[in-house]
Amino acid sequence: MEIKNHKKVALVMLATLCFFTGLATASSDLKMDSVQYVGNESIDVLFNQYYEEISLDELGKSGVYRLNVPNTITKYDLLLMNPELFKKDADLGKMTIQLIGQNFELQLEPGIWVSKGDKEIIKNETGIYEIDMPEVYNYYGSVVGIPESKVRFTVSDDAVLGWIEVKDVKYIISQAGWMEENGEKKVLHVVYRNTDKVISGVPPASDDVAYESNNTVDVYSKSETFKTQSPSSILSTTTVTLLSAYDTEFKNEFASPGTEIYNMMADVNSAYGVSDIGVNFDADYYYYDSDLSSTRSDLLLGEFRSENSALRDSANCDLAFLFSGKCFSDSAIGRSYVYSGLSNAAYGVAQMVDEPGTTYDGTFDDRCSVVSHELGHNFGADHQDSSHAYAKAYSWSYLGFTRYSIMYTPYKGIGSIGGMQLEFSSDTNHGDATHDNARRISETKSTIANFQ
Structure with a gap:
């Protein structure tokens, strides 16, 4: 050559x-x-x-x-x-x-x-x-x-x-x-x-959350308990440790898998590190899991948790996340457990490759967006149609284009001006008192950080 x-x-x-x-x-x-x-x-x-x-x-x-x-x-x-x-x-x-x-x-x-x-x-x-x-x-x-x-x-x-x-x-x-x-x-x-880069195709599946069938706690009723937190604890930066796992398909797609995950998490941390959220992910452990066989996102999430809950505990990681190179068979691009205040909901998975025929192409910005979205559910952040009083996504107009916060669903794709943005809805920026996922994350971060 x-x-x-x-x-x-x-x-x-x-x-x-x-x-x-x-x-x-x-x-x-x-x-x-x-x-x-x-x-x-x-x-x-x-x-x-x-x-x-x-x-x-x-x-x-x-x-x-x-x-x-x-x-x-x-x-x-x-x-x-x-x-x-x-x-x-x-x-x-x-x-x-x-x-x-x-x-x-x-x-x-x-x-x-x-x-x-x-x-x-x-x-x-x-x-x-x-x-x-x-x-x-x-x-x-x-x-x-x-x-x-x-x-x-x-x-x-x-x-x-x-x-x-x-x-x-x-x-x-x-x-x-x-x-x-x-x-x-x-x-x-x-x-x-x-x-x-052009946006083409239809949005992928919008259903990406999983609830604990054996958990009797209302996943949203916990919000009231955090009103007793001091303002300093909400506004300070909290470190959340992360077990970063990847599967065989991810390893096949990315010749340097560890570098790829560090690169994505740098941008994810920029979304979570703003002053009204104050979360920093520290990926202490990287793990190649070659045993995962499920291709449906909901089944893969359950399999990932079942196989790695003991490993997450032994590694003292608050959350565990799977960066998957699989093209999920149910047309979802990610799935995670919704925050419940319990550590059995500390898991998420995301598809790191193109979903054919949809607005999700698996490019770098796409991947950072879906990882941030699924981790957001672990903290209780939710979609625009959520029943929560304020944990909702937001959309706004910019130069004649529509922009969407991270938790908006279905995935709208990323353009140079419009489309998905790597930011959460916030009462202090793009959002209001009833669209404030930043507040929700800041309220739950202390509980997440104490899972281990």
């Missing part, structure tokens, strides 16, 4: 970079909306030293590979990332990268070692044992000169995932499968813009 070797152009690139650095300083043509980008598509500076582009023809010639890019993404590039070089420059605090023809000068905060102290649980014929998780780092930052921009990356020794967001345009780097090169299995990355 012929892949462009950027080492061969290192000297040319260095000279070109020096020339265009001066040009970028002097030229007003590089400004977009009075904001300084580094370069544009007409000035092709090679800032893509962190990856090698792979064409579909080259991929086909490589022999053994698995490619998973939804057909609703109309424009994208396939990449082999260089995590070692990327991390080295990210640790310097400033770097420049080219994505989809656009060069971005990034300013990054020091990396956070998010896997420090975390364990991977291995189960085989000899029993169950633990090993340290490989090092995984999260980087946060912004695009230089663009105050409203956001940047986040998750980096391990075999993958670079994350996104750059400028206004309503988001450049996303995600896993797209894997390929073998010289006998080595490498992570395939796909980079695309949210503006190059």
Whole structure:
């Protein structure tokens, strides 16, 4: 397979970079909306030293590979990332990268070692044992000169995932499968813009909750008991430990499963970490469960709980969640137990792949949304048609489009402007006194955090 070797152009690139650095300083043509980008598509500076582009023809010639890019993404590039070089420059605090023809000068905060102290649980014929998780780092930052921009990356020794967001345009780097090169299995990355993804199909099934048949407690009657909590306990950040499990199908789809889960949970934590919720998920344990056979979401949820309740207890995790690569046979994309105040409702599952013919494509943003939604049920958050006094989802208008909070059902898909948003309804933002899932989560988080 012929892949462009950027080492061969290192000297040319260095000279070109020096020339265009001066040009970028002097030229007003590089400004977009009075904001300084580094370069544009007409000035092709090679800032893509962190990856090698792979064409579909080259991929086909490589022999053994698995490619998973939804057909609703109309424009994208396939990449082999260089995590070692990327991390080295990210640790310097400033770097420049080219994505989809656009060069971005990034300013990054020091990396956070998010896997420090975390364990991977291995189960085989000899029993169950633990090993340290490989090092995984999260980087946060912004695009230089663009105050409203956001940047986040998750980096391990075999993958670079994350996104750059400028206004309503988001450049996303995600896993797209894997390929073998010289006998080595490498992570395939796909980079695309949210503006190059279309919403099509019908919404998937809206029924995604499970109730305990042997639980006589009204799942919503508990809300009254939390009025005695002090305001400081509600507004403070509470850590909830999570047993993150994945099945064989997930492992087949994502060559770096641990990195993928860390990457998703970084965005999930952003939705739960706002001041009126104050929840931080700490995924202390990762577990590959190869024994799960059910394909119906309700049966899989029950099987997952039955097989892993003792493991959740021994790992001292408050919640357990299954990231599944299965395409559920009942057309649901997730299912979880509704909050009851009891730890036997501390489980959820979500489909991490495309649901054909529906608005759920299994892209990165889709996956983060359904994970956040199902975890929300564990805290008592609910849909827009809930009978609860205020634990309801919300929708609102934005630039002529309709936006929906996380708990809205059925799943509406994610566009560049409209569609599902990674936020909960709130009386202080998008919502009101009768649509405030943020309040519900903040009320129940202390109970959840004390499950273990």
